[in-house]
Amino acid sequence: xxxxxxxxxxxxxxxxxxxxxxxxxxxxxxxxxxxxxxxxxxxxxxxxxxxxxxxxxxxxxxxxxxxxxxxxxxxxxxxxxxxxxxxxxxxxxxxxxxxxxxxxxxxxxxxxxxxxxxxxxxxxxxxxxxxxxxxxxxxxxxxxxxxxxxxxxxxxxxxxxxxxxxxxxxxxxxxxxxxxxxxxxxxxxxxxxxxxxxxxxxxxxxxxxxxxxxxxxxxxxxxxxxxxxxxxxxxxxxxxxxxxxxxxxxxxxxxxxxxxxxxxxxxxxxxxxxx
Amino acid sequence: xxxxxxxxxxxxxxxxxxxxxxxxxxxxxxxxxxxxxxxxxxxxxxxxxxxxxxxxxxxxxxxxxxxxxxxxxxxxxxxxxxxxxxxxxxxxxxxxxxxxxxxxxxxxxxxxxxxxxxxxx
Numbered sequence: 241x242x243x244x245x246x247x248x249x250x251x252x253x254x255x256x257x258x259x260x261x262x263x264x265x266x267x268x269x270x271x272x273x274x275x276x277x278x279x280x281x282x283x284x285x286x287x288x289x290x291x292x293x294x295x296x297x298x299x300x301x302x303x304x305x306x307x308x309x310x311x312x313x314x315x316x317x318x319x320x321x322x323x324x325x326x327x328x329x330x331x332x333x334x335x336x337x338x339x340x341x342x343x344x345x346x347x348x349x350x351x352x353x354x355x356x357x358x359x360x361x362x363x364x365x366x367x368x369x370x371x372x373x374x375x376x377x378x379x380x381x382x383x384x385x386x387x388x389x390x391x392x393x394x395x396x397x398x399x400x401x402x403x404x405x406x407x408x409x410x411x412x413x414x415x416x417x418x419x420x421x422x423x424x425x426x427x428x429x430x431x432x433x434x435x436x437x438x439x440x441x442x443x444x445x446x447x448x449x450x451x452x453x454x455x456x457x458x459x460x461x462x463x464x465x466x467x468x469x470x471x472x473x474x475x476x477x478x479x480x481x482x483x484x485x486x487x488x489x490x491x492x493x494x495x496x497x498x499x500x501x502x503x504x505x506x507x508x509x510x511x512x513x514x515x
Numbered sequence: 516x517x518x519x520x521x522x523x524x525x526x527x528x529x530x531x532x533x534x535x536x537x538x539x540x541x542x543x544x545x546x547x548x549x550x551x552x553x554x555x556x557x558x559x560x561x562x563x564x565x566x567x568x569x570x571x572x573x574x575x576x577x578x579x580x581x582x583x584x585x586x587x588x589x590x591x592x593x594x595x596x597x598x599x600x601x602x603x604x605x606x607x608x609x610x611x612x613x614x615x616x617x618x619x620x621x622x623x624x625x626x627x628x629x630x631x632x633x634x635x636x
Contacts (some may be wrong), residue, residue, distance in 0.1 A: 325624070330631055372596050397600065397618050399626045406605060406616040417542045 241431075252280060259300050260319065267316045268382045269438030269467075270458040272277070283318040287311075305333070317385045321458060324356040326404035327363045329485050332504065336482050337367035339502035340449035343478050348375045348448045350476060353437050354455035358390025359399070361430050362422055364451065366412055378447075378513035380435035387434045393422030437467055442474040450475060454484035454514055456492075458478040468493035481506040517541045517635050518559075521550040521577065522530075523567040532565055532596070532627065535623045539636055549573025553581055560587050563635045565626075566613070568597035568604070576611060583612040587621070592633040 252260070260280065261272050274282070280510050281296065288299040291311075299502050303312040328478060340348050348368070352361040363381035368375045381387050400409055400420040413420040435442075437455060454462045472495040481496055482505050483489070489496040489506055496506035519541040521532045533543045533608040544561065546552035552564065564582075568575040577595055582622035592614045597604070600618040608616055614633045617625060 242538065325628070398625065401618060401621070401629070403628045403632075406609060410605065410609075418600070514576065 241507045250285075252300070256300045259304050260315070263303065263312060263461065264316055264319050264509065267285045268320065268436060269311070269460060269463045270320070271460050272319065273306045280319065284315065286467045287314055287318060298475045313384065317383045320383050320386070321385050322383060323454075324359045325399075325402035326359045326408075328360065328403055331487070332453075332482065333360070333367050335502060335504055336449065336451060336480075337364055337371060337373070339480055339499070339505050341368065341371060341373045342502075343480055344448040348373065349446055350375060350377050351447045351450045351471075352377060352379040353442075353450060353452040353471070355381050355390060355432070356383070356386050356396075357396075357399075358393065358402075358422075358430075360451060360453065361390070361432075362393070362412075362426060363403075365426055365430055366408055368479045375429055376428075377430040378433065379430055380437070381416065382434070383413060384434050387432050391427075391432045393427050395420050395422075408511065437470070438463055442470055444473050445476050447474050447479055448476055449480045449482070452484045453482060454487070456487050469495065472496065474504050477508065477509045477510060481508070516540055516542050517563065518544070518561040519635075520544050520546060520552060520555055520561040520564045522546045522549065522564060522570070522578065524545075524548055524570040525567070528567070528596075532626070534563075538623070539627055539630065549575060549578030549581075552578050556582060556587070556591070560589075560591055562589075563592040563594060563612045563630065563633065565594050565596050565617075568595065568608075579608070579613060580609050592635055594629055594633060596626075611634070614628050 264270055264272060284296045284299060293299045301401055302308050303315060340350055350364065353362065355361050356378065361377050365377055379390065397418050400413065409420065410424045412423055414423060452471060456467065459467065468489055480499065480502065495509055497509050499505045499507045519536050521529050521543060523529050524547050529545045536543045544555060546555050548570040566575045566579065575595065593612065594615040594617055595613045596617040596619060597606045598619045605616050615629045617629050627636060
């Protein structure tokens with residue numbers, strides 16, 4: 241829940257803040273963390289201005305009670321934390337690529353859940369291709385805006401430089417003005433889809449690995465076991481899960497155990513035989 | 516604590532880079548052109564050099580070529596940091612021995628990630 245003190249920090253009224261929290265949770269399962277409530281004014285003011293509305297209260301009044309679904313989508317998109325970067329968290333992507341390529345029996349099939357604007361699946365695709373591992377990647381995010389950006393594969397000068405080595409940038413991207421665009425060879429194996437990790441059921445037992453990094457953190461605690469269950473159902477026996485650096489399955493799922501072979505990953509636990 | 520030599524003819528850029536680098540736990544020294552940087556390296560070789568391209572007296576590229584002809588051990592990492600943002604310039608810098616390339620303008624996250632990529636942060 242949003243801390244009351246934080247709810248009054250910006251220009252929006254407490255009623256508006258409650259409506260926003262409800263909208264976000266209903267659409268995505270995410271909660272507005274108290275330490276991010278301050279962003280709401282910054283995130284929503286441009287939308288209010290664009291629509292000629294005087295305040296965020298007026299903007300949110302438009303969508304209260306289920307009216308104006310398109311605007312509600314836009315508001316939810318703006319509230320989501322889409323922070324990401326190439327090869328985020330030193331070594332994590334390389335570890336995931338190595339581990340998943342090892343456990344897969346054929347061409348690895350991988351799900352990047354919560355892929356934001358695409359830097360994570362592109363990083364994984366680079367790491368796998370450089371290991372000459374053919375692969376299939378499904379990358380999903382709840383934000384339609386983020387998925388559209390990911391599909392375009394176009395990154396600003398600031399975005400391209402965060403975490404991406406220059407040699408990789410030259411190999412995998414083409415310059416277009418001040419932007420950089422992912423080459424077709426890199427994005428060919430990635431299927432970007434808009435999907436909600438809380439509400440949508442992924443296909444069963446098809447993935448060798450799932451990356452779901454920095455997603456659980458934003459979900460209501462009671463939803464996390466459900467999401468981990470869905471991920472477990474989507475993995476083949478022996479499949480691997482990678483969470484964000486500050487996330488864990490401990491206390492939330494007994495279907496995964498820390499991998500002894502691959503540091504930082506979890507292995508799907510084989511079901512116990514029926515007695 | 517790692518050391519970084521910031522080579523740029525702009526005092527403002529040197530100041531900004533120093534602020535970021537000190538926040539990343541580097542000890543920072545400065546040079547205003549390539550010749551000053553060469554003199555500084557002869558005196559004490561830093562772990563990493565943040566290098567502008569266009570400077571008076573000696574350019575970043577001429578400095579880099581001169582640096583790479585020395586037998587400095589351990590070999591310092593060189594990160595170009597410049598407004599020359601075209602692919603041809605980037606390739607030329609890498610071919611001349613740069614380890615990484617930062618396109619200006621830059622921020623703390625960009626610089627931190629590049630220093631991590633070259634293994635000094």
